[in-house]
Amino acid sequence: MDINTQKLEESKILFEDFYRAQRDRIFRTVFATVGNFHDAEDATAEAFVRAHAQWDSLQTHPSPSGWVAITAKNIFIDSHRKARRFQKKMMVLIEPEAATNIDEGFDEALHATISQLPMRQREVLVFRIILELNSQETADTLGISVGAVGAHLNRALTTLRKKYTVQGKDLS
């Protein structure tokens, strides 16, 4: 085995470790960000493909899992732009079927409320709470300051509590 092949094999192993360890957490993050299960599934898969293609450089990123999640969100946004054009051209009806990988403990009302948060607040919320990045990693991944991360998170939680309480869920 030459040195390049050996490097490729090592890189592959590390990527696979990363993928298996992070896939659920990243998928939850993307799902909470984009709102729709199947859109999240497609975007996450594509983001993992891209992560693998540039895994060598991605390993030095402050948060590879944050990179995959934000890439998936961008893929989702791009694909929706294309989907709108596609719908006009091909007249395909987009109607996602019911999700199948969600267990009983999932709170649909909470998910719906999170989906209504402004995108930046939602991103910070899911990166900090679901992806479990720290403030610095979140700031680096989203390209904002650590102070802004704290402010967005606080606004998101405050808004969420108000709206969620309005829906009759008393968390206290």
Add this chain to the structure above:
Amino acid sequence: MTQHNNQNSNREAHDDLISAIQQSYSAVTYPQNPRSSKDFVVVKPISKNRAGFRVSFALAASFVVIATVVFSALPGSETAWAATPKTVSSEESERFREVCEAATHSENDEEALAPINLTPPTLVDYRGDMALSIFTQEGQNAICVTRVEGDKLSVESLTVMSGGQESMPGVVAESSVERVNGDSISYVSGFAPKGTTRVTFSLTDGTEVTASLKDGFYVAWYPSDKRIDPQSVSFQ
């Protein structure tokens, strides 16, 4: 420091809410691929033209199949297949549309399939003696498999689907559709990256296949006893 302390106390004030969010989303897991023991096939990037690949039912799974009707087979007929598709003229395309539409209006068939009116096919992949036509139109989508023998066209199966969504450009979806005698054919379909003029891939037996491509949408069928080599997909 004061700002940091405020952030911490704000977060603590929401501990119950944070727990509720984490608990709720822990019920969500990344879908496992129903066809493969690997839910994500890692491929080595061979060149910029090589596509990432994941074995999936992305196209078919995102549609709801309303009905599949498998029609009668021509006795003793073997399926011929070719690695390169034939060029389909607009007249031939119209003939495929007509025969597929007529199949849904057949009074002799006992299968329950409401008659539908088909618009011209989005794409026809005609190779060997079989053509796989894909129709996409409002509210319904159809995949029609037609056998060609000389001037005679006979529909082998027709699958009508509702809803669904496209797969990502560059991500290849492998699906299959039933045909006669409980057999099936496999096909790949999807959207090519912008500027693509040729889509090729290899089967595991080494055969290089050229897909039919039109307006960024591609499709290629192949016998179901063959599998696609996931490392070989190339958008040129």
